Amino acid sequence: MMLPHTAVLEITAQCNHRCVFCCCPWEHSVSKPKAEMDTNEWKQIITAYRTRGVRYVTFTGGEATLRDDLPEIMDYAYKLGFTVGLVTNGRAVTTKLLEFLQPRKVLLSISVPGIDTFKEHTGVDNIEHVLSLFDECKKNGVNTVANIAVTKKNLAELYENISIPILHGADYVLLNRFLPGGRGMENTDLLLTVDEINEMLDVAESVLERAGLNGHVGTELPYCIIKNPKKYERLKIASTCGAAKGFFVTDPAGGIKVCNHSPENLCNWREIDKLATNEYWLRFITRSYRPKMCDGCNYTDICDGGCREAAHVANGSVSANDPCFGIL
Amino acid sequence: MKKMSKKELDKALDAIKELRKEKAFGGTLPYHHAMCYSMRMPSYSKWDKIPGKYVCKCCGGAFGRGDKANQESIQQRYGNFIDKEGFLVISDSTVEEMIHNIKTCRDAGFDAKLDFHCSDCIRDKQLPPMVFRFRASKQNDYTVSYPDIFGESFEKDKMIIGRRAAVRIFPLWQYNICGGFLSSLRESSHYRINYKIDLNPDGTAQIAESSLRPFNKDDGVGAFDRRSAKRDDDRNNISREWGELPFFDILKQLRFKCDKKNQEVELITENMSAEVQAFINCVEVGNIWGEFDDEATSLEMDIYYSPEETDFSHKARIWLNGLNTGMSYEGKAWQEIFDALTNILGVSTGEGEL
Numbered sequence: 001m002m003l004p005h006t007a008v009l010e011i012t013a014q015c016n017h018r019c020v021f022c023c024c025p026w027e028h029s030v031s032k033p034k035a036e037m038d039t040n041e042w043k044q045i046i047t048a049y050r051t052r053g054v055r056y057v058t059f060t061g062g063e064a065t066l067r068d069d070l071p072e073i074m075d076y077a078y079k080l081g082f083t084v085g086l087v088t089n090g091r092a093v094t095t096k097l098l099e100f101l102q103p104r105k106v107l108l109s110i111s112v113p114g115i116d117t118f119k120e121h122t123g124v125d126n127i128e129h130v131l132s133l134f135d136e137c138k139k140n141g142v143n144t145v146a147n148i149a150v151t152k153k154n155l156a157e158l159y160e161n162i163s164i165p166i167l168h169g170a171d172y173v174l175l176n177r178f179l180p181g182g183r184g185m186e187n188t189d190l191l192l193t194v195d196e197i198n199e200m201l202d203v204a205e206s207v208l209e210r211a212g213l214n215g216h217v218g219t220e221l222p223y224c225i226i227k228n229p230k231k232y233e234r235l236k237i238a239s240t241c242g243a244a245k246g247f248f249v250t251d252p253a254g255g256i257k258v259c260n261h262s263p264e265n266l267c268n269w270r271e272i273d274k275l276a277t278n279e280y281w282l283r284f285i286t287r288s289y290r291p292k293m294c295d296g297c298n299y300t301d302i303c304d305g306g307c308r309e310a311a312h313v314a315n316g317s318v319s320a321n322d323p324c325f326g327i328l
Numbered sequence: 329m330k331k332m333s334k335k336e337l338d339k340a341l342d343a344i345k346e347l348r349k350e351k352a353f354g355g356t357l358p359y360h361h362a363m364c365y366s367m368r369m370p371s372y373s374k375w376d377k378i379p380g381k382y383v384c385k386c387c388g389g390a391f392g393r394g395d396k397a398n399q400e401s402i403q404q405r406y407g408n409f410i411d412k413e414g415f416l417v418i419s420d421s422t423v424e425e426m427i428h429n430i431k432t433c434r435d436a437g438f439d440a441k442l443d444f445h446c447s448d449c450i451r452d453k454q455l456p457p458m459v460f461r462f463r464a465s466k467q468n469d470y471t472v473s474y475p476d477i478f479g480e481s482f483e484k485d486k487m488i489i490g491r492r493a494a495v496r497i498f499p500l501w502q503y504n505i506c507g508g509f510l511s512s513l514r515e516s517s518h519y520r521i522n523y524k525i526d527l528n529p530d531g532t533a534q535i536a537e538s539s540l541r542p543f544n545k546d547d548g549v550g551a552f553d554r555r556s557a558k559r560d561d562d563r564n565n566i567s568r569e570w571g572e573l574p575f576f577d578i579l580k581q582l583r584f585k586c587d588k589k590n591q592e593v594e595l596i597t598e599n600m601s602a603e604v605q606a607f608i609n610c611v612e613v614g615n616i617w618g619e620f621d622d623e624a625t626s627l628e629m630d631i632y633y634s635p636e637e638t639d640f641s642h643k644a645r646i647w648l649n650g651l652n653t654g655m656s657y658e659g660k661a662w663q664e665i666f667d668a669l670t671n672i673l674g675v676s677t678g679e680g681e682l
Contacts, residue, residue, distance in 0.1 A: 115329075128329060163337045166344060210338060212345035 003272070005058040007049050008260065011070065012036055013252045017089045018123035019113065021149045021190060023181035024062065024145040025263040025313075033253035039069040045250060045269050058085035058109075060260070062252065065092040071100050078104045078180065085109060087147065089122065090130045098133075098140045108137060109145040109174065112165050114154040131168045136170030146170035151178040151190035158200060162207040163216075166246050171217030174202055175235075179310035180323055181261045182197035188314070188327055194225045197324060201226065201235060219310070220325050222322055223303035239303035244284035256282045261309035284308070289318040291320035293325070386448035391446040524595070525584060526626050533584040533593065536626060587624065593629060 013024070013032050026032040037045070046057065057077050065088050070313060078084050081201025086101070087109040110133060114120065114240055118127040136146045142215055146165035148154075161172055177197060178190045192200065201217070208215050216236035223229070223239040229244060243259035255265035256272060258281060266281055267274050275281045283289055291305045305311075314323040332340070382392040524536040581604045583596040 131329070159334065160332070160337065163341055165338075167340050201449075206342065210341040210345065 003049060003054050003275075004242075004247050006058060006107070007046075007054045008058045008060060008247055008249045009042070009045070010061055010249060010251045010260070011042065011059050011064045012067050013071070014066045015089075016062060016066060017063065017111075018089050018183075019111075019149070020121055020123075020183065020187045021087075021113065021151055021178045022183040023179060023261050023310075025182055025261070027182035028185045028313075030263050030265075033251055033255070033312040036252040037254050039072060040070065041254065042069075042073045043076050045254065046073070046080060046082070048269065049078050050082070054082070055087065056083045058087060058247075060087040063092065065087055065097065071097070074104065074106065075100075076105075083107075085113070086106065089126075091126055092135045093133055095136065095140075098136060098142050100142050102142050105143075107143050107145065109147045110134065110165075110170075111147045111149070113149040114149070114157065115160050115164055116157055117154045117238060118256040121149070121151065126324065131164065134165055134168035134170050136317075143171050143315065144169065144173045145174050147174045147176070149176045149178055150192065152192060152196065155192065155196055155200060157209060158203045162204055163211070166207070166211050166213060171213070173204065173208060173213065174218050175200065175215065176218040177221075179219055179261065179307055179313040180327065181310055185313065188323075191323055191327070194324055197225060197229050201232060201237065205232050205235045219307050220304060222324065223299045224297065225324060236273055239310050241284070241287075241289075241297070241304045243309065244281050259309050261307070262315060263313060283318065291319050292319055293320050382446075387446065389446050389448070389450070428492075523579070523629055524626055525629050527586055527624055531586050531588075532596070533586050533627075535579050535582060588624075593627070 010024075012227075013026055013036065015022075015024075049057070059070065059074060064086060067073075069084075074084055074086070084104060085107045089111045093108075093110075096130055098108075110130060111122075112118070112127075113122060115127060118130070119125045134144055134146070146162065147157075148161055148165075150158060162175075166173070168293055171207070177192055177200065178184065180188050180191065184190070204215060204217075214234050214236070217238065220238045220241050226237060226239075229237065241259075241260070248256060248258060249260055249262070250269055251265065254269045256267050257265060258271055258277065262278055266278050287304060289304070289308045290300060291311070294305045297303070306324060308318045310323050312318040312322040315321055315328050390543055526536045527533045527535045581601065583600075584593050585596050586593050
């Protein structure tokens with residue numbers, strides 16, 4: 001069977017941050033993968049995906065840079081013709097790693113959840129290092145994304161939170177509104193209201209316009225909550241879910257999931273062709289997960305009613321309401 | 329860290345904007361794989377401002393910004409291009425793939441075009457913003473909706489187009505497949521893949537499990553030979569080696585009749601699914617390698633894909649079922665894609681028929 005164009009590889013469950021918004025399912029509802037796959041198995045996976053139509057791989061975790069063999073595996077993917085991305089909190093990123101990334105055109109997505117509130121969000125006092133990484137990447141010709149999880153705690157400093165990484169050299173901005181899941185299930189008070197989500201969009205648009213940069217909102221938003229969708233020129237906003245359609249996830253033990261948020265392990269990668277008949281997978285492929293509250297809505301063609309896996313984790317079903325409408 | 333006031337921040341951001349106009353700070357960002365969530369659709373709120381001038385295929389209404397498509401507007405909204413400084417700018421991978429296919433279809437000598445719907449029809453009648461069409465044969469038009477609408481009934485499109493058409497809406501990542509395959513059909517006078525087959529005592533055979541896996545340089549299984557391969561740099565060699573093999577689901581179902589007396593192997597065509605039948609219609613068994621005697625339990629065999637000899641529409645169905653060319657573009661190729669984009673947006677006004 002053919003797979004989505006992007007494979008997200010959760011190469012390890014280890015992490016050196018303790019982010020309050022972390023959505024990794026093993027931080028809450030499911031146990032941590034016991035045995036992580038070795039270098040060779042990851043290479044086998046990458047090969048298998050290549051023959052099934054995948055063209056982009058994004059390495060993440062946990063914290064992907066904690067694996068010593070990350071460069072070897074990334075290099076393997078690059079040489080097979082993949083475009084490679086790396087999502088990181090930056091703490092273990094070294095100059096040597098950046099020098100490795102640059103010729104392979106790896107796009108580095110660095111988490112910056114707050115400036116003043118960075119430690120409060122991550123448990124680590126590391127903002128200076130993270131910002132210096134953007135500088136160093138710019139100097140070394142590595143393209144960067146400032147990956148900002150927006151919560152109730154950092155909304156007040158969002159203008160700074162977006163501006164400062166840009167001033168340090170970030171090429172692009174990715175906003176992820178906080179969604180319950182993983183460790184985040186213990187911190188649901190961080191959830192933004194609909195008004196706060198709109199405030200987030202307005203602030204981001206104004207910074208991006210000022211800096212002449214583009215960005216987008218990673219977590220899909222229900223179209224109906226966006227008060228004035230026509231006003232956003234620099235900020236792209238998605239309202240449909242890409243899980244199983246544009247991307248899919250392989251966890252550290254080789255389990256296949258539709259998305260990072262998902263607690264559902266569908267099969268092992270060695271049985272990946274079984275996805276073609278997997279009901280959960282097909283539900284995402286066919287978009288058969290629309291919430292009841294969306295019945296009769298005119299925007300169903302362009303909107304999935306928000307994040308389906310966040311609805312699943314927080315409200316019990318993939319066709320439940322997005323958490324922005326409340327948690328049951 | 330020095331704290332900056334809002335005023336100071338704004339001043340610095342303004343400076344950044346200026347700085348980015350310079351070559352060293354300008355440039356590029358492929359964003360679509362940078363995150364765990366995929367951008368699936370453009371914002372329809374901007375759709376009516378798409379560069380160029382269009383007539384809605386559904387209601388006949390005019391839309392578009394009216395001016396000729398240009399690099400800057402495409403950069404900001406929908407597509408990929410090489411900017412003035414020669415940097416690759418990627419802002420929407422989905423459009424990239426659309427253009428890829430139109431370009432390769434056209435290169436392959438097939439008519440291909442985009443039809444557009446206005447934002448009112450997209451919203452009110454739930455139509456796709458773009459419909460990608462190409463003429464696969466005199467009998468069949470293949471139509472692809474963009475963005476992909478998973479699980480939607482295809483009758484909707486059939487109705488819109490209003491023609492006798494074989495229509496299928498299929499996932500985005502297969503767009504790439506179709507273009508590459510069309511291209512390869514035209515580029516090749518033949519197309520050969522080498523497989524090992526297992527012989528059964530009853531005189532039938534099937535492709536060995538060991539062949540139903542990616543090409544292995546060590547044993548040569550799965551190797552193929554395509555004439556007229558245009559590009560031969562290292563990276564593309566890798567793409568080709570890994571790319572064009574995996575329609576394993578169909579291959580698994582193939583059955584062969586072995587005539588040891590006459591040293592012949594032929595494909596069994598009876599009682600096959602429509603999918604396999606379509607496949608069989610455009611392939612033939614080629615050379616057989618190995619000792620073909622009473623003791624033989626396996627052989628090596630070439631299967632040829634011969635585009636000139638069969639109706640193309642059968643082949644078109646094959647790419648729907650999952651060929652992957654693994655094509656990748658870099659450098660100059662992007663300029664070609666952008667040229668194709670400009671050309672397409674310039675000519676595709678919704679007037680006329682294929």
